[in-house]
Amino acid sequence: MADINSNAKNGASGGGETASGAPPTGDGSAVKDPIWDIIELLFFAYRDFVGDPDEVLSKLAFGRAHHRVVHFVKRNPGMKVADLLDILNITKQSLGRVLKQLVDQGYIVQKEGAQDRRQRLLYVTPKGEALSLQLAQLQTERIKRAFGELGPGAHEAARRFLTAMIDGDNREGVLRQIARADRAQSRS
Amino acid sequence: MADINSNAKNGASGGGETASGAPPTGDGSAVKDPIWDIIELLFFAYRDFVGDPDEVLSKLAFGRAHHRVVHFVKRNPGMKVADLLDILNITKQSLGRVLKQLVDQGYIVQKEGAQDRRQRLLYVTPKGEALSLQLAQLQTERIKRAFGELGPGAHEAARRFLTAMIDGDNREGVLRQIARADRAQSRS
């Protein structure tokens, strides 16, 4: 919500480019002045970041959707299909398409739930884990390079920034998921 | 619940890196240990970030592709079509589809180049500028909220982190584009 859109209604009015009829804040910046640099840096940084795995994926005739599935299953072994849908925020039909390929080609297996036999719990196979790690390492190289260029504390600063950028609603769940996955990894 | 089965180790499957056979670094972390937290936080943060404008866009029957075009034309008034293609990294056919709609509906105009009359230089109309600003402000709210939760220096830290995450090749060009656009904005 937060429909703070008073600015956008000047469609017929302001002939020129004088976009800043914004109230001053004392420090010279308007309340609603867009933070252009972060908006654009995020765009370019994320584009490069998600592009790293593309070459490997395309050799397998996979796309980014396959990457996301393998990634989260590797991180959350034994997760329910419904949980994966929640994380990815897509429909079961969309998931089904890529999941079927990953299962057919031996990257992921589904096991009947022990207590609830309707569930098809998801696990990566060794092959799936290897792929997941290979892709994660490509992205990790970029992150490590970045942290290397910045001073110490860069990791912590990045973590805090990114966490603060997540919706308040999701934030707790995301952090819980990461913590749980980290524990699972260390036990494997 | 969720017995978090300890998962398969790395199989003989090819291509991948061996799961945990990484050389030690002395600080306990392996050279190739994936930096899971940043990888996942970037995914969730970026998803929320680009999702902010969706509601506004869908009311206009526009998508994220339209957003990107209006954004960069607003930021770089008078840019050549070829420059926009370079920034977006898409083909002219993909651009053509959304650009045509934006021109037809009065968000963008194209003017013949003065020196080179083959060029169709791109400008936002007042309507286009209003839309661009409205969308940028939605994203800015999120960024400001994040910076408000973090201490002072958060903006600078985020800028440095995101810049370092960009390909070395692109980085200079991106920074130049941002600086040029900032100058153009302040002149308007």
Add this chain to the structure above:
DNA sequence: CTATTTATGTCAGCCATGTTGACATATTTT
């Protein structure tokens, strides 16, 4: 025990946005 709900899967079709390839037009450069 029967009825309902839940977890998952599947078919069919549509949409947004990316791709390649071929070709057209106007204009500038050689």
Add this chain to the structure above:
DNA sequence: AAAATATGTCAACATGGCTGACATAAATAG
């Protein structure tokens, strides 16, 4: 005059979202 450049367009196809309808098995409620 010929070649290169900037842009646009048509056609076909790929990926990965979506909705709606329906199917099955298992758990749960009455």
